[in-house]
Amino acid sequence: MNSPVVLSIAGSDNSGGAGIQADLKTFCAFRCYGTTAITCIVAEHPGRVKSIEPVTPLRVQEQIELVSEAFPVKAFKTGMLYSQAIIEVVVQSIETHLKAVPFVLDPVMVASSGVALLHPQAIEGIQKLLIPQATLVTPNRDEAALLWGKPIMDLNAMREAGLDLTNRYQVPFLMKGGHLKGDQAVDLLFTHQGEETFIVPRIPHVDPHGTGCTYSAAITCGLAQGLKLNEAVREAKSYITQAIESHFESRGYQVLNHFKDSISREERKR
Numbered sequence: 001m002n003s004p005v006v007l008s009i010a011g012s013d014n015s016g017g018a019g020i021q022a023d024l025k026t027f028c029a030f031r032c033y034g035t036t037a038i039t040c041i042v043a044e045h046p047g048r049v050k051s052i053e054p055v056t057p058l059r060v061q062e063q064i065e066l067v068s069e070a071f072p073v074k075a076f077k078t079g080m081l082y083s084q085a086i087i088e089v090v091v092q093s094i095e096t097h098l099k100a101v102p103f104v105l106d107p108v109m110v111a112s113s114g115v116a117l118l119h120p121q122a123i124e125g126i127q128k129l130l131i132p133q134a135t136l137v138t139p140n141r142d143e144a145a146l147l148w149g150k151p152i153m154d155l156n157a158m159r160e161a162g163l164d165l166t167n168r169y170q171v172p173f174l175m176k177g178g179h180l181k182g183d184q185a186v187d188l189l190f191t192h193q194g195e196e197t198f199i200v201p202r203i204p205h206v207d208p209h210g211t212g213c214t215y216s217a218a219i220t221c222g223l224a225q226g227l228k229l230n231e232a233v234r235e236a237k238s239y240i241t242q243a244i245e246s247h248f249e250s251r252g253y254q255v256l257n258h259f260k261d262s263i264s265r266e267e268r269k270r
């Protein structure tokens with residue numbers, strides 16, 4: 001196996017910008033071999049979620065089992081998990097098949113369109129069962145506020161929340177400030193070694209869905225390729241920034257461009 005194998009345990013976004021589809025595109029862009037365990041089928045587009053069909057917990061467990069049977073998974077991520085029952089089988093499967101494998105936990109709770117992607121009662125399952133297993137947790141502003149228990153209105157509050165959460169769980173947190181105000185997009189990484197800041201200029205009026213999925217998938221690839229946590233975050237931040245900058249527009253919706261540097265037809269013919 002020449003490419004590092006990565007696994008995404010997440011929901012399917014048929015519109016291709018978020019969820020499993022965003023993860024697989026990102027895995028390709030990073031030249032990793034992507035595998036999946038689908039937790040839910042979501043019928044949606046960037047502006048609307050129409051319906052959510054959860055996969056039975058047993059099927060989620062089987063997908064993780066079979067991927068692990070055939071492949072040496074080098075890193076994995078979780079995205080939309082939806083229910084307490086799915087969280088519980090994912091935790092068991094990690095214990096059985098993915099122990100000590102780097103794990104990026106994107107605590108997906110609400111779609112950009114405002115629809116809940118996690119049962120409110122299941123937040124506790126994420127906090128108690130899953131976060132303690134993670135190599136990195138990557139909440140956005142709203143997810144961080146729910147985990148922390150207080151609203152986050154500015155960078156100072158984000159820093160305070162990041163310190164508290166990292167202390168509480170003894171696990172690194174990447175606090176993403178993309179949804180804060182200001183002309184810079186600032187993310188703060190908290191580890192037991194301290195704090196590191198990642199800053200890029202904000203790209204005004206562009207907010208495609210799937211940025212969180214794509215960012216965490218890119219970090220997962222960096223870890224699978226043996227990068228240190230802060231290096232993986234730095235490279236992933238650069239990738240997500242380019243995917244936002246070079247976004248596409250379709251009927252008023254913005255979508256990420258996961259392949260800004262993909263090869264042209266001329267190159268393919270050589």
Ligand code: PXL
Pocket residue numbers: 010011012013018019020042044079080108110111112117209210211212213
């Ligand atoms: O961006 C969060 C997200 C994650 N996973 C799935 C989604 C979405 C947003 O729509 O559909 C499957």
